[in-house]
Amino acid sequence: MLNQFKRKIWSQKTCVLNAIKGHHLSTKAKESGFGFKESVHILDNNYAVDDWTNITPKVVSLIGRNLYLKKGNPLYLLSEAIRHYFKDYDFFVFADPVVDLKSNFDSLLIPKDHVSRQKSDTYYVNKDYVLRSHTSAHQNHCLHKKSTAFVCIADVYRRDEIDRRHHSVFHQCEAFRLYHNNSPQLISRGINHVFESHKLVRTDSKQENHCQEVVDIIESEMKTTIEAFVRNLLWEDIPMRWVSAYFPFTHPSWELEIYHNNDWIEILGSGIVEHKLLQNAGINDNIGWALGIGLERLAMIRYQIPDIRLFWTNDSGFLSQFESACHSDKIVYKPISSHPQLIFDISFWLPQQVFWCCNDFYDLVRNIGGDLIEQVKVIDEYTTKEGKKSHTYRIVYRSHERMLSKDEVNVVHKQIERYVTDEWKVAMR
Incomplete structure (x- = not known):
């Protein structure tokens, strides 16, 4: 659900601030440069091109590759490891990355003036549709299926810098868990209510309608689950720390950092789901937590892969290292290229x-x-x-x-x- 790349999509770059003012390159330059004149074909659908269109043929060519579903790719092995860890959760796959603005932004309480909505950061198919920038774009779909615990893995798209750790297309996993008055975690502590009956005050540690004692229990459940999850995937008792964060769709919110290569790096975002978000999905009597984690970043650490582009290669020297492996196998990637820059x-x-x-x-x-x-x-x-x-x-x-x-x-x-x-x-x- 939440952005693992240290809030790249929310970063206050000069170009984004200018974009908020409504400036942009000419439509003619955009269209001729990106190769789409009247419409763009994505999977089985055609979408009209307009002034908001900023997707490129290169990005469109990667849609449908579904690396996390392809045996032999390390992202598939990591996805299988996640599915096995969250074996009691519902698992959802959404193959089509084109979503409307409501799904990608409005349903997640992202304000109209939020920088993540700008063309500088998000790939617009046209004024009505974008390439999803996070798996949370499908959160409402999962909730309307009456799922109280689910995992969603999908490809996501963001306009970003180019280096070994960033790509315009990457993969994200979202885990989501709801609790109600009769949940064992609450009943075992003698608690039979989720909400306050008075003093509806929002603080740094809880939302207006949440009982602080319940939030503390759910926070502990969430952090314990996530820490065990990350240690399981990285095969070691790696040093971790929690850092307070901000996201429009959770409060309170945290990022988990791990100590890797002599530095602290952010690995995932998480938090207590905003109650208004649940209400909009027709859920009024639950409290829940959510986490969002980038598969590439985790796989690069897990398998010691140095460059994010390798996940997209068809080179047999790379894929053969993973094609016969099980999700629990400890694999260390062996470099296949020594070609100079x-x-x-x-x-x-x-x-x-x-x-x-x-x-x-x-x-x-x-x-x-x-x-x-x-x-x-x-x-x-x-x-x-x-x-x-x-x-x-x-x-x-x-x-x-x-x-x-x-x-x-x-x-x-x-x-x-x-x-x-x-x-x-x-x-x-």
Whole structure:
């Protein structure tokens, strides 16, 4: 349910703040760059293109791969491990990632002005539909099936930076658990009520209508369950700590951090589900918790996989290491590529009076370069006294399957240069 990438989708980037003001690159540049003129075909449906459309052919080409369902992929093994751990929970699969705005935002109490709704962060199919940015987009569907404990695993889509740990498509698992007045966890403590009968005051530690004693019990149940779950998946008693967090759909909320490679890293988000969210699903007498965890981040630690792009490869040298394995097998990935990086920089003056968003450029580079792109980042930016703005990007090219030549990379790099010059009207430095 909750974002495992340290709130990347909620980050207050300059481009997002500008996007809130309504600025964006021209529709013509978007359409010609991303390849869709009138409609886009996704799975079995066609969707009309409009001014909100910002998905790319590269992203669309990855829809339907369903790595978490493909035997031989480490994400499948991890998904099976999760299913076995939560064996008493209902398990849901939603193959189509296209959802409406209500499912992705409104049903989760995400405000209209929240930065996660901006085109800078979310892939819009058009003004009415997006590619789900979290598995929580299906939370209402699961609740309406009268499930009181469920797990949902799916591919999710976000516009983000490019490096070894981030990809425009990744996979997320959501676990959700409800409790009522007669739940054993409450009855065993002599409690037969979930809600306060008076003093409906929201505090840092509870929602308006929740009994503090009940919240404390559910919090303890949740944290104990999650800690055991993570230790089970990582095969060790790894150091952990809980950090208070904020999410629109839970209160109170926490992130779990683990100590890995001499550093604390956030591994998942969790919290007590907002009661209004449950009421909107027709559930009035329960309290519950939810967690959201990214499969790639967990699998990279579990199997010691260094690059997120490897999950998408069809290289038999990679897949053969996992194809005959069981979900409980302790596997350490053996590197299949020692090919060197090729690094190219690109510098240009931004077009004046046109909003520039880094994520637009990242998507363009990924769309042209595909899986040859290992990383893109801004390494320099400045503004002259006359108001001219300059950006320099470093693009790192590398294939896990073969050695790249400078000549073939230069062809791709020149394509990127030509596009931003001809379509986005930048001036090369």
